[in-house]
Amino acid sequence: MVRFVFRLLSLITLAMAIMAATLDAIQSVAASEPVLTPLAVAWTAASPQSIAFVADTIMNRLSPALWDPVTLWVLSQPAAVVLLALSLLFWMAGYKRQPFAGRFTA
Structure with a gap:
């Protein structure tokens, strides 16, 4: 259950990071120079x-x-970078490692 919560938080922060990066990209094109909020x-x-x-x-x-x-x-x-890093941390907290010996072990 906790793993699901971390994965959900990772998805939410990733969506927020994409929105922030998209807004920065739109503002950068409009201003003809890099804009990082x-x-x-x-x-x-x-x-x-x-x-x-x-x-x-x-x-x-x-x-x-x-x-x-x-x-x-x-x-x-920049907001997009911080949110991407936070999303990565949440994803790492909710990651399930594969067994060392492989998938078909007893």
Whole structure:
């Protein structure tokens, strides 16, 4: 059941990454130069309340030192790249390995 949840999360984040990459590609063609939307801009446009909630949670419940170097760096990266990496991590968590000896072992 947990494997299914990770695979579903991987599919959802992959779809979001494809949408972000498509929007960046359309904007790049329109502007005649590469346009890469940072994750913070895309997240704020989609749901400003949730990014404020995550920032408040990290600052108050975890460590304020974690917000500055780590989270701000991730939020400044292109949205499509971050979502692709997150999709890969979810897929790896839900991956079922093949038996070492092969498919037809007893």
